[in-house]
Amino acid sequence: MIVKGQEDLEPWQFRRHYDEAIQRNYRDYKLIRITPRSEENLDYLKDLFHSQSPYELDFWQPPTHIGGLVDVTVAPQDAEIFVRDLDNHQLDYLVAINDLEQAIKSERSQDASIDYMQDPSEFRLDKYNTWSSIEEHLYKLRDENPDLVTLIEIGRTHENRSVLVVKVGGQRALTPEKVSIWVDAGIHAREWIAPATALIALDKLVNEYKRDPEIQNFLDNIDWYILPVMNPDGYDYTHSKNRMWRKNRRPAQCKKNYFHTICCSGVDLNRNFDWFFGSSGSSSDPCHETYHGPSAFSEPESRAVKEFLEKNPVKAFITLHSYSQLWLIPYGHRKRSYPQDYSTALRPLALRATKALNKLYGTKYAVGTGADLMYEASGASHDYAKGTLHIPYAYLIELRPKSTMFANGFLLPEKEIRPTGEETWEALKIIADEMIGQFVQPKIRPSTEKPIATTETQATETPYPYTEPTAPTTPKRLAVKTTRRTEERVVEPSSTTASPSSSTILPAPQKVVKCKDYGSYCKWWKIHNLCDKERVQQLCALSCLPECQI
Ligand SMILES: [Zn+2]
Known part of the structure; x- marks a missing residue:
């Protein structure tokens, strides 16, 4: 000020x-x-x-x-x-x-030996990186994985930094059309765990694609748009000048009263979207932490996101914040205000996602609208995503720590970055799996088939054309080696198994195959006789391979 x-x-x-x-x-x-x-x-x-x-x-x-x-x-x-x-x-x-x-x-890390050895500008997934090292990391990721990663500058900030979206997508889709998922972080500058979590998700998608069939499935059927730092000016400012800065860096606006002029910088970007803009939980005072800006989309960062999403429709919109361990569903602008498919689609999926998250380390999340669980706030991006853009699944996730007597709020220790990233990834996998099951699967089902869910969201979707399955091929014969559990067994290819032809785009044959289904859609593919496709066998071994059904 x-x-x-x-x-x-x-x-x-x-x-x-x-x-x-x-x-x-x-x-x-x-x-x-x-x-x-x-x-x-x-x-x-x-x-x-x-x-x-x-x-x-x-x-x-x-x-x-x-x-x-x-x-x-x-x-x-x-x-x-x-x-x-x-x-x-x-x-x-x-x-x-x-x-x-x-x-x-x-x-910051308490391990002095690590600090001593490390170059402070070096990018690491288990530390709070500066904006410049994140930006450098993203370009490196793109250069090293040109088939998977595309960088898209969707706008530039007040201080001329790039608003950089990383598009990650595989090349081996079963269907020509893919769905898209959006994940952004760092809309609020001081919530450092959010960009760190998005970067861990990005790392998993890019670096495990070649070896993990589940990730292959996610990338071959989904285009991921990840915006790790939506507010790079603010994020950079929290590293260089003021750790507790929240807003963007809109140049100072001045207000006069009788005797003096007060000038304050920044707009709360998560009050700057046009869902009930300026109506609740935001301030018209430029000095307030929740200043909503002079008008909806007055800010280059929020405008860039709007323009990008209008041109690139997505099925799921996830925005990462901290803190208090809440999985927030639209709408947050008013108490007891819900989309029509709140209880049939949005909330059930949120409950499944938080259950998966909880399973890893026992971290508990509350699920509901921001208005019901916390306070009313208009102009938020997830409400805009659902209410204005009609994106089927829109969520705001308030990451660790929980609001308890002993937590340090925004100052989450660096040693918690990894577990936060890992558990959040478990939740994101549930979302991804559902997007494939709900929006990709209908494309390979007969048009007479009823949708899986009867949600308002799905009912409003344009029906997908039925894609005729290709000619069946002879399934591989696999010999069962050991039995772990009924739903997950390890089998080894028999010596007579034919190698894939040189023209195939499938990964190199593996010595062991897990009897596991990598998605809830496997049973549908089986019912519709798609088990003879090699790719389906890879993803749905438990449902499709005879050896796995003993
Ligand atoms: Zn926030």
Whole structure:
């Protein structure tokens, strides 16, 4: 914030003057964790959040409901009086972080030997990389995998950085048409775990394509559009100047009152989409953390996403945020407001995805709309994706950590990057699997076949033309070697198994084959006699290979 005419300012406005060109230091800033126990408590906190507070506060978790934790940082000079004020209002609170600057340092790897050995600009999946190293990594990924990876610059930011979408797609689709999935991260600059998670998903898709049949299935049937850092200006700013910056870097806008002018930078990009723009949970004050901007799509980043999605329709839209472990479904602009297929399609898939996520490390997610679980917020991208673009499945995922007494909010330790990425990938696999089952599978089913689900979403889809199966080929004979479980057995090709012809695009024959189905659609392919296709046998060994059905 830049303040002119300081001699006329109130004391709190003096305190809030920071030169944005100088690195912010959060020494002795406190993170106060408050539990509202009554309507009065809640009203007091909401008032602090929405209106001009006399204290220098930054709400990491705004007040939502009685019993819901509120995280707010307070400047050292305001801490004592703010805490006294909380006491006066009989609020339960604790000081979760006593020195925010120290907590910011602790977010990085604690392994000094690793730090000493590593070049700070080197890209690694288990650290919080700078924007320049991420950008370099993306170009390298494209150069090393030209058949799989395409880089698309969908726009440029206020500070002239690229808004870079990575398109990842395989070449061996069973059907000519593929579906698309969108994953973005880093719309809010300080939520560093989100880009790190998107980059892990990207890494799995690209680097495991050649050896993992499940990934082959995902890439051969799906074009993935991954935008690892939607707000590169803000992200870069959190690395260079202010770790706790949230918005983009729209140049400062100034507002005047009788005596002085206050200028503030940045727009909250997740309030800048045109779903009930400016109606709830966003601010018209450029100095507020949830400033929605002068108009819907006023910002180059949100406009770039809009224009890209209008030209490149997707079936699933995932936007990654942090924190509090919530899987949010549209709509978030108003409480008890749901799309028609909320309970028939969106919520069941979200529950399955979070169940798969939970299975890996036991991480628990709550599922629902942002308005019901947290607070109303208009102009969010996932609401726009569902409400305006009619993308069937749109979700906002609030990643680790959970909003608990002992977590550090946005400052998730680097050692949690890997597990967060791994468990989120488990959820994304469920989404991908469903997109193939629901939108690719009908293309190879007879047109008389009824859809799998009877959701509103699916009912509105254009029917896909039936693709005649190609002439059957003789299935490979495989000898059963060992039995692990009834649904997953390892079999080995017999010595008489013919090698694929030199013209085939299938991967090199493997010594062992797992008796496993890589998708719920396998049973449909079997029913419709597609098991004689080699690719189907690879993906659906359990359903298709006679040896697997003993
Ligand atoms: Zn966010």
